Amino acid sequence: MGRKPTKPNAIPRLRLRVRGRTTFYYYDHGGKPRKETPLGSDYGLAIKRWAELERAVAIPKPALLMFRWVGESYMREIVPSKAARTQADNRREFEWLLKYFDKPPCAFESIEPLHVGQYLAWRTAKVRANREKALLSAIWNYARVKGYTALPNPCAGVKGHKERGRDEYIEDAQFEAIWQAADVCLRDAMDIAYLTGQRPDDVVRLSEMDVRDGSVNIGQGKTRTKVRIENIGELSLVLDRIRERKRGYKVHSTRLVVNEHGRSIGVNALSRRWAKACEKAKVVGLQFRDLRAKAATDKEESTGNIRDAQRQLGHANVRMTEHYTRNRRGAKVKPTR
Numbered sequence: 001m002g003r004k005p006t007k008p009n010a011i012p013r014l015r016l017r018v019r020g021r022t023t024f025y026y027y028d029h030g031g032k033p034r035k036e037t038p039l040g041s042d043y044g045l046a047i048k049r050w051a052e053l054e055r056a057v058a059i060p061k062p063a064l065l066m067f068r069w070v071g072e073s074y075m076r077e078i079v080p081s082k083a084a085r086t087q088a089d090n091r092r093e094f095e096w097l098l099k100y101f102d103k104p105p106c107a108f109e110s111i112e113p114l115h116v117g118q119y120l121a122w123r124t125a126k127v128r129a130n131r132e133k134a135l136l137s138a139i140w141n142y143a144r145v146k147g148y149t150a151l152p153n154p155c156a157g158v159k160g161h162k163e164r165g166r167d168e169y170i171e172d173a174q175f176e177a178i179w180q181a182a183d184v185c186l187r188d189a190m191d192i193a194y195l196t197g198q199r200p201d202d203v204v205r206l207s208e209m210d211v212r213d214g215s216v217n218i219g220q221g222k223t224r225t226k227v228r229i230e231n232i233g234e235l236s237l238v239l240d241r242i243r244e245r246k247r248g249y250k251v252h253s254t255r256l257v258v259n260e261h262g263r264s265i266g267v268n269a270l271s272r273r274w275a276k277a278c279e280k281a282k283v284v285g286l287q288f289r290d291l292r293a294k295a296a297t298d299k300e301e302s303t304g305n306i307r308d309a310q311r312q313l314g315h316a317n318v319r320m321t322e323h324y325t326r327n328r329r330g331a332k333v334k335p336t337r
Contacts, residue, residue, distance in 0.1 A: 014026075014027065014028070014039075014046075014047075014050055015027075015028045015036065022041050023041060023043075024038065024039075024040070024041050025038075025039040025040065025041070025043065025046035025050075026038055026039055027039055027049070027050055027053045037049075037053060051080075061148075064107055065107065065108040065109065065143075065148055065149070066102075066105050066106065066107060066108060067097075067098075067101045067102060067105070067106045067107070067108045067111065068098060068101075068102045068105065069108075070108045070139060070142075070143050070148055071094055071097065071098070071139050073142075073146075074138070074139045074142045074143075075090065075091070075094055077142075078138075078142060079091070083221050083222055084221065085201055085221065085222070086222075089131065090135055093128070093131055093132045093135045094135060096123070096128070096132050097119075097132055097135065097136055100119050100122060100123075101115075101119075108143065108148065108149065109149050109151055111136075111140075111154050112154050113154045113155075113156075113157060113158050115154065116133060116136065116154050116155050116158045117158055119132075119133070119136075120133060120158070120160065120161065126161035126163075127161065127163055129160070129161060130160040130161055130163065133155055133158070133160055134155075136155055137153055137155035137156075140153045140154065140155065141153060165323075166287075166290065166293070168285060168286055168287075168290050168293075169290070169293065169294060169297060170286055170290050170291060170294045174281075174283050174286065175190070175194070175291075175294070177281040177282075177283055178190070178274075178277050178278055178281045178283055178286075179277075180281070181277040181278075181280035181281040182273065182274075182277040183260070183273060183277075184245065184260065185257060185258065185259045185260065185265065185273065186270070186273040186274060186277055188238070188241075188242050188245075188256065188257050188258075189203055189204070189257045189270055189273075189288075190288075190291060191234075191238045192206065192235075192238065192256060192257065193288070193291040193292065193295070194291050194294060194295050195229075195234060195235040195238065195295070196216060196218065196227075196229045196235070196295070196312070197292055197295035197296055197299065197309070197312045197313050198218055198220070198227075198292065199220065199221070199222060199289065199292060200267045200270060200271075200288050200289055200292075201221050201222070201267050202218055202220055202221055202222075203257060203270075204255065204257050204264070204265060204266060204267055204270060205221065205255070206218065206255065206256045206257070207254045207255050207256060208243075208254045208255075208256065209254065210256075211231060211239060211256075214230065214231055214232075215228040215229060215230055215231055216228070216229040216231055216235070216239075218314075220314050223314060223316075225314035225316075226314075227311070227312065227314045229312070239256070242256055242257075246258060246262060249261070249262030250262075257270075270288060271287075271288055274287070274288040292313070293325065295309075295312070295313075296309040296312065296313050296321060296325045297309075297325045299312055300321075300325050306318060306321055306322060306325070309321050309325060
C-alpha cells in the first residue's frame with residue numbers, strides 16, 4: 001500500500017510509493033481492505049485525477065435538503081468543468097445567494113417564485129442580481145436531474161431586471177489619445193486586442209507558442225471557439241515590436257503581453273492600466289473590452305461583409321455579430337437626396 005505523506009497540510013487521500021528513482025501516486029479510497037486507484041507517476045496529472053476522484057466522493061444526503069447543501073453540491077460537481085472566469089463569477093454569485101437563502105437556513109423545496117422576486121428586489125446591484133438568478137435556476141435544474149426535487153423551477157416566469165447592453169464605440173481619436181497615454185504593456189495589449197478582435201482574457205493569455213504557421217492561433221476561453229488570425233500587415237509589425245522589447249529582459253514570460261519586468265499580467269491589472277491611461281487622456285466611459293466591438297465594427301465597415309467580423313470574433317451566428325456591431329455606431333445609410 002502507498003504510504004501516507006508526512007508533510008504538514010498534505011493532500012488527503014493521496015498516497016505515494018517510490019520504486020527506484022520513480023515516484024508513483026495512488027488515491028486511497030479507505031476502508032478495509034483498503035482500495036487504491038493508481039494515478040501514475042506524473043504529479044500534475046495525478047493531482048488532476050485526484051481532484052476528479054475527490055469530487056466524486058459521495059456525500060451523505062441529509063433528511064431535509066437545505067439550499068446550501070444542494071448549492072454546494074452543484075458548485076462541487078458542475079462548476080469545475082466551466083471556464084476559469086465563469087467559475088470565479090459563479091463563486092461570487094453563490095456567496096450572494098447564500099446571504100439571502102441561508103440566513104436563516106432555507107429548505108430547498110420551500111423556495112417559490114415569490115422568493116425569487118423578493119431576492120431581485122432585495123439585491124441592489126440589478127445586473128448582478130440577474131446573473132445570480134440564472135445561477136439559482138441552474139442549481140434548481142441540476143437538483144431536478146439528480147432527483148433532489150421534482151418541483152418546477154421557481155425562476156421560470158420571474159422576469160429579471162431590464163438590462164441595457166453597452167453601445168460605446170471607441171473613436172479613432174480616442175484610441176490614439178489613450179494609446180499615447182498608455183505604458184508599453186498596455187500599448188501592446190491595445191494593439192493586439194484591436195487587430196485580433198479578441199476578449200481581454202484571451203488577449204493576456206496569448207503566448208509566443210500561439211504564433212505559428214503564419215497565424216496567431218487563438219482558443220477562446222469563454223466559448224472554446226478556435227480562431228486563426230493571419231500574421232500579416234500591422235499585426236505582424238506589432239508582434240515583431242513585442243519580440244524586440246522582450247529581448248531586453250534577461251528573463252521573461254512566454255506571454256505576448258508582459259509588463260515592464262517581462263512578467264505576464266492578468267485582466268484586472270490590465271484594466272487598472274487602462275483606467276489610468278483613460279484618466280490621463282481625459283477619456284471617460286470606455287472600457288478595455290470595448291476594443292473588441294471597435295474591431296468588429298471597423299472590420300465590417302472596411303470589408304462591407306459582416307461575415308468577416310463574425311469569423312474574427314468567433315460568434316456562432318451572424319445575428320449576434322449584427323447586434324454587437326451596429327448598435328455601436330448605428331446603421332450607415334445614404335441621405336434622401
